[in-house]
Amino acid sequence: MSVATPALPVPRRWWTARRRGYLLAFLFIAPALVNFLVFRYLPILAALRSSLWQYSLLGGYGEFIGLAAYRRMLEDPIFWTSLRVTALYVLLKVPAQVALSLLFAVLLQRETRFAAVVRSAVFAPVVASIVVVSVIWALMYHVQLGLLNSILTSLGLPRIAFLSNPRLALVAIVVMMVWKELGFSMIILMAGLKGIPEMFYEAARIDGASPWQQFRAITLPLLRRVLMFVLVTQTIFSFQVFVPVYTMTRGGPLDATKVIVYYIYQNGFLFQDMGYAAAISMVTLAILLVVSGVQMRLLRSEVEY
Amino acid sequence: MWVRVWGGLTVLIVAVVAGALVASTVLPVRASPRQAEAPAAAGGAVAQAARPRVVLKFLTITDDAQINAWKAILQEFRTIEGGKWAHVDLAFESVPFQDLFPKIESAVAAGAQMDLVQSDGPDMKHYAFYRSLVPLGRYFTPEELKQWLPQSVEEGSFRGVLYGPPMMQSCSLMMYNRQMTDAAGIKPPTTLGRSWTMRQALTAWQKTTRRPAGSSVPTVWGLRWGQGTWVGDYEHGIFRRSNGAKGSKTFQGMGPDGVTFVGYFDTPEAIEAMQFYQDLHRRYRVTPIEPIPQIFETRKAAFMVTPDNRIGELNRLYGEGKFPWGVTGIPYFKTQLCHTGSWHYGISPNTRHLEEAVAFVKFASSDAGARIWYKHVRQLPANVNLLNSLPEYRPGGRQHMWFEAMQRIGVPRIQTPGYTEYQQVFAEVALNIIAGADVAQQMKAGARRIEGLLAKYRGWNR
Numbered sequence: 001m002s003v004a005t006p007a008l009p010v011p012r013r014w015w016t017a018r019r020r021g022y023l024l025a026f027l028f029i030a031p032a033l034v035n036f037l038v039f040r041y042l043p044i045l046a047a048l049r050s051s052l053w054q055y056s057l058l059g060g061y062g063e064f065i066g067l068a069a070y071r072r073m074l075e076d077p078i079f080w081t082s083l084r085v086t087a088l089y090v091l092l093k094v095p096a097q098v099a100l101s102l103l104f105a106v107l108l109q110r111e112t113r114f115a116a117v118v119r120s121a122v123f124a125p126v127v128a129s130i131v132v133v134s135v136i137w138a139l140m141y142h143v144q145l146g147l148l149n150s151i152l153t154s155l156g157l158p159r160i161a162f163l164s165n166p167r168l169a170l171v172a173i174v175v176m177m178v179w180k181e182l183g184f185s186m187i188i189l190m191a192g193l194k195g196i197p198e199m200f201y202e203a204a205r206i207d208g209a210s211p212w213q214q215f216r217a218i219t220l221p222l223l224r225r226v227l228m229f230v231l232v233t234q235t236i237f238s239f240q241v242f243v244p245v246y247t248m249t250r251g252g253p254l255d256a257t258k259v260i261v262y263y264i265y266q267n268g269f270l271f272q273d274m275g276y277a278a279a280i281s282m283v284t285l286a287i288l289l290v291v292s293g294v295q296m297r298l299l300r301s302e303v304e305y
Numbered sequence: 306m307w308v309r310v311w312g313g314l315t316v317l318i319v320a321v322v323a324g325a326l327v328a329s330t331v332l333p334v335r336a337s338p339r340q341a342e343a344p345a346a347a348g349g350a351v352a353q354a355a356r357p358r359v360v361l362k363f364l365t366i367t368d369d370a371q372i373n374a375w376k377a378i379l380q381e382f383r384t385i386e387g388g389k390w391a392h393v394d395l396a397f398e399s400v401p402f403q404d405l406f407p408k409i410e411s412a413v414a415a416g417a418q419m420d421l422v423q424s425d426g427p428d429m430k431h432y433a434f435y436r437s438l439v440p441l442g443r444y445f446t447p448e449e450l451k452q453w454l455p456q457s458v459e460e461g462s463f464r465g466v467l468y469g470p471p472m473m474q475s476c477s478l479m480m481y482n483r484q485m486t487d488a489a490g491i492k493p494p495t496t497l498g499r500s501w502t503m504r505q506a507l508t509a510w511q512k513t514t515r516r517p518a519g520s521s522v523p524t525v526w527g528l529r530w531g532q533g534t535w536v537g538d539y540e541h542g543i544f545r546r547s548n549g550a551k552g553s554k555t556f557q558g559m560g561p562d563g564v565t566f567v568g569y570f571d572t573p574e575a576i577e578a579m580q581f582y583q584d585l586h587r588r589y590r591v592t593p594i595e596p597i598p599q600i601f602e603t604r605k606a607a608f609m610v611t612p613d614n615r616i617g618e619l620n621r622l623y624g625e626g627k628f629p630w631g632v633t634g635i636p637y638f639k640t641q642l643c644h645t646g647s648w649h650y651g652i653s654p655n656t657r658h659l660e661e662a663v664a665f666v667k668f669a670s671s672d673a674g675a676r677i678w679y680k681h682v683r684q685l686p687a688n689v690n691l692l693n694s695l696p697e698y699r700p701g702g703r704q705h706m707w708f709e710a711m712q713r714i715g716v717p718r719i720q721t722p723g724y725t726e727y728q729q730v731f732a733e734v735a736l737n738i739i740a741g742a743d744v745a746q747q748m749k750a751g752a753r754r755i756e757g758l759l760a761k762y763r764g765w766n767r
Contacts, residue, residue, distance in 0.1 A: 161595065252733065252736045269410060269411060
């Protein structure tokens with residue numbers, strides 16, 4: 001006869017492998033999280049707070065004004081002008097840059113010496129200082145002293161006031177910025193191209209697909225996620241354009257290049273109105289979130305490989 | 306295992322950082338060879354050994370002549386009082402003129418360790434209003450205040466307290482390239498009383514503008530109105546004020562409360578003057594729409610409206626007296642005027658070296674410091690003793706007209722704590738006018754905008 005001994009309850013271990021894994025994951029992301037909290041989210045909260053008060057850098061916080069700065073924005077024609085100029089800048093620059101970088105990425109993806117040299121040449125402006133680049137391009141654009149106008153006159157063409165003509169100034173900045181940032185998006189797209197398995201192209205070639213058909217049916221669909229990344233980041237970067245405007249035109253002529261970030265700078269640092277500048281920043285943030293969200297939604301890819 | 310590795314790395318990093326902090330606190334700092342040599346060269350080795358080196362951070366505009374002047378003043382400063390200040394050095398942070406104001410503002414607001422700032426005269430009240438400068442009244446006796454021209458003391462003061470002594474005074478006249486005026490057969494007036502009106506001057510500017518055959522762009526322009534490449538109030542603000550009779554609202558440029566601009570900035574006379582300003586650029590095309598750096602110095606302009614600091618620059622570039630310059634009165638509409646006032650020294654409230662900063666500022670603005678400054682910059686001194694001792698400012702001297710003009714036609718720029726905001730909007734309006742905008746609309750919108758921005762200062766002078 002045997003007597004059944006009751007099983008002793010096994011103490012549940014709190015420090016499980018799963019929890020250790022969570023902690024480890026948290027420790028790994030902790031530095032980035034702290035960075036985001038301290039340098040991204042806290043300033044956003046601070047800006048939100050500043051937008052509700054009368055606030056200037058030198059004068060500090062004045063009286064609480066609630067949403068008055070936001071109401072003022074609605075009636076501020078320069079705010080709307082700057083928003084329009086920024087939108088125009090984004091619409092001119094982003095499609096041009098994405099299209100050109102895609103073209104360069106496709107053309108230069110082959111591992112030849114020539115392609116490597118051209119890749120380096122296209123990427124070089126990315127690492128150059130934006131201030132230096134802006135100053136040099138401003139000189140190149142100068143109506144009397146500039147290189148571009150020297151070329152035009154040597155060809156018997158009239159001089160063009162690139163930066164002092166309200167119709168051309170923004171386009172001139174867009175051209176410079178596309179040249180400056182083309183290499184960055186090109187490199188990202190090239191990485192995306194390298195991730196597309198070669199077998200798709202081989203199969204397409206066997207089926208007699210032309211290069212253009214391969215590009216349309218294979219490259220574009222499979223590059224959609226990378227394209228979305230480039231499009232979203234370039235839209236965000238373009239919305240934040242400041243240095244070339246500050247260096248080359250100061251928002252002029254006739255507000256033709258007064259982008260939103262320059263207007264924020266002007267209010268915050270030149271007009272002693274940091275509260276209003278913070279309010280415009282918050283609206284800009286909201287616009288960017290909406291635009292990025294719409295872009296991500298539109299470009300969501302169903303294709304996986 | 307990863308947790309242990311991570312924990313170990315954390316402990317290691319903390320230990321290294323803590324060790325470095327302890328080491329840097331306990332161990333003496335070794336001076337670099339340059340640091341050790343510089344004061345000795347100045348002859349203050351004993352004092353240097355007794356006091357730790359102090360580097361005064363100095364925020365200035367980008368100007369080689371001025372930086373050279375401060376370096377020379379520093380060398381002298383180190384030797385005074387038996388080498389008491391031999392441990393002091395200067396570190397310059399220089400920015401273009403139009404960037405100076407936001408730079409000072411953000412440096413003060415951020416608590417950046419800045420000791421000295423170079424401040425434009427009309428901005429002194431703005432900085433004083435916001436307590437962005439240390440009041441210096443207690444460091445200067447009434448006798449010491451008399452060493453400068455009274456206009457300069459007033460400009461560097463706020464509510465009767467001195468916030469910064471002057472570096473120099475100023476008044477803009479019209480310099481010209483004698484070779485170019487001779488070639489065009491022009492004899493500019495040599496006395497202030499016979500100065501040209503704007504219309505008379507226009508003829509001279511048109512005659513000296515040189516366009517190669519078949520080109521619409523001149524190789525030599527008749528005029529550059531103002532220093533640098535910006536369109537600040539100092540020179541460009543003269544246009545509209547000059548088109549008003551003395552005492553008129555146009556001449557005053559701003560209401561007596563310091564915040565009203567509608568009815569002062571945008572009067573019909575002011576608009577008429579700025580229309581002429583636009584015409585100079587676009588209709589008569591005697592001055593470039595896109596500014597050209599050093600246009601007068603590089604012989605691309607025949608006339609230039611400027612203070613006499615241009616002489617220092619010309620001497621630096623061509624050698625003393627080598628450039629064939631002449632000077633005539635500033636052109637005018639109804640009332641001839643030049644804006645007075647110039648740069649002042651200021652001490653940041655964030656300074657940790659107040660004693661050294663005050664001593665340097667006192668020396669730099671004294672007779673001895675002002676003399677060194679003048680040698681390099683060559684602009685009308687604010688220091689009375691120096692001014693009286695310079696033969697070029699005596700009657701018959703080559704720079705006498707600047708001194709005479711400052712006294713006879715000199716008026717301060719508008720006095721308001723909102724000068725910085727005003728000037729930014731004015732410059733934007735001026736640039737828009739140059740770009741071809743409707744002048745009346747720009748002036749009226751500008752006046753309203755300035756008033757809106759300056760509303761926060763209402764009651765400042767009560």
